[in-house]
Amino acid sequence: MSNNRLWHRLKNTTLDTLYKESLRHWELDACPLENYSVSRIYFGTEFCQRLLPSPEVIRNRYEIVKQHRVPFTFLTPYVTDDGISRVRKSLDSLSMLTDGEENGVEVVVNDWGVLSLIRRDYSGLTPVLGRILSKITKDPRIDFQNHEQFRHSLNVYQKTNITIAAVRHLLRRFGVERVEIDMPDQRLQMDADGLGIELSIHLGLNYVMTGRICMLGSLNASAGEKFKPARECQKECQKYRAFAENPLLRGRVYHQGNTVFFATPWHSDLVEYVQSLGVSRIIFAPDIPV
């Protein structure tokens, strides 16, 4: 949950109320997700190091989550060396907050360097492999199940790199026991129990592409200064949202800052299907996760 408005709302309402409001917002109030309750809250950023929160904000969010008596997961993005320094500050802050607690806070990593850093310097934190590092093809233009070129290889497009045993072995060496994956439109052909790893599935919004060049982040820059990789921004992605619809797309596409998301079509059996994969956690974003 990255949206400030939702965090403020959470101060004055129950988790269940906020959850149900979010389902209604995405017009999912009639889907089986309504039978679930919130058992964990995510905070942080997967897609932009400029959005990494300050230690003060982390402390504030952590305290709110504690008040609601659910565990806390911190999200980290892909980063440059400057981003590594920022992540360090976040992890220092988290380590201090959770010192002495029985179960270490989860940290979702989307950069091999961050994973390496956690293993070496933050043994009290629990790394989780994020959806950027668990690779799978997602394309809002293609009906993989029925497309002439792709349907014959559906078994490849329904799997991720985590199906490779050597990769899972490496992850375990780095203390990773849980992996997060987007649920692609073409669905998954994976058995979490068989893989011997805990699976978390993002439902609803797939991340499709991301990078350091930010469309909205250049809104207030002069023409010659726009779209430079390391330029600082005014966090315009927190002020505006851009989206596109087109008959050739299988759902609405959100272009939020530096990242494009695809709102995958919902099917009535989706939650049941996810359960059949042995998935132990469903991740639902109440708002666009940037």
Place this chain on the structure above:
Amino acid sequence: MRITVPLKSIKDIDSLVKAGANEFYAGLVTREWHSRYGSSVEVNRRGFLGPRANFTSTANLAAAIQRCHELHRPVFITLNHLYYVDEQMDLVASILKTLNDIEADGVILADMGALLCAREVSPNLKILISGTEMTQNSETSQFYHELGAQRIILPRHLVVSEIRQIIANVPELEYEVFIMNGGCKFSEGLCTVTHSTEFGGLCQFLGLFCNYSYQRANYSPVSLSEEKNLRINELYYHKFFWPYYRTTGVSEFADICGLCAVRALMDAGVGALKIVGRNMSPERVRRQVQLLKRAVHHAATSSCTEDYHQRIKDLYPPPDMCDWGYRCYFPEVRHSNHT
């Protein structure tokens, strides 16, 4: 500083070496891969292009490697699809063994499974980490060093000072950067869509066929003045690489370049400059190699960056490519004589 050049045919080798190529990289689509997947699954980042960007015969690739070795030029093979899955690993291992047997000098990898496999089955191959594997910081560079990599191909959208810092922190590795062609608004390694010949990139699709709608973050409508600013910004954004710059003649330039930064990259410790585009015409590649050779010479012999920029004035791209600086690999060191 070495010039790394795409290769797709043995007949191009001698002319490219004569133009200044120091090393080559090439793709291989084996018969086994093609018979299992046809054109439905890529083996490397230009796999969908088949023979237009790849060797499709192991024997032809072996002959090309032999010719390159006669000319003392190493050849690295791309096996850099963003990821493979369990059922593909037998073919990946088979390709790696073949590359080992035909004495390729190294393999360019993006997938962790392929990297771990290469360490076992192809011990003679140097491991190069693809730019699509997104080594953006020193920790990641060290991570790959410990896994046996010998060269990191740095991804797009790092600035020179960031590159310098990575190299200074992990100097045991070689470093390569993209210098010509193949620009992208997003990071290639963080993009999950197919780039098949039918569909191309989603970024292109969004730029060509979609008008964005805008809202405030709280879902309220934007004002007219806000909408105007957002749309102007979007127009500039679409100038950024797309529509790609298309030359009508035999210009050296395709869509993006980093000529202005060669001297700065040399100072930072970058060892190799990559010409992107295994599907480009051999003639354009040859002209780009010649251009880069001159740039590298000027970078090595100039007294400072300003001196270098003066010396390469006659090498600059046409003004309509250069003007905005959006088609620039290293815009922070851009120095155009057109503006």
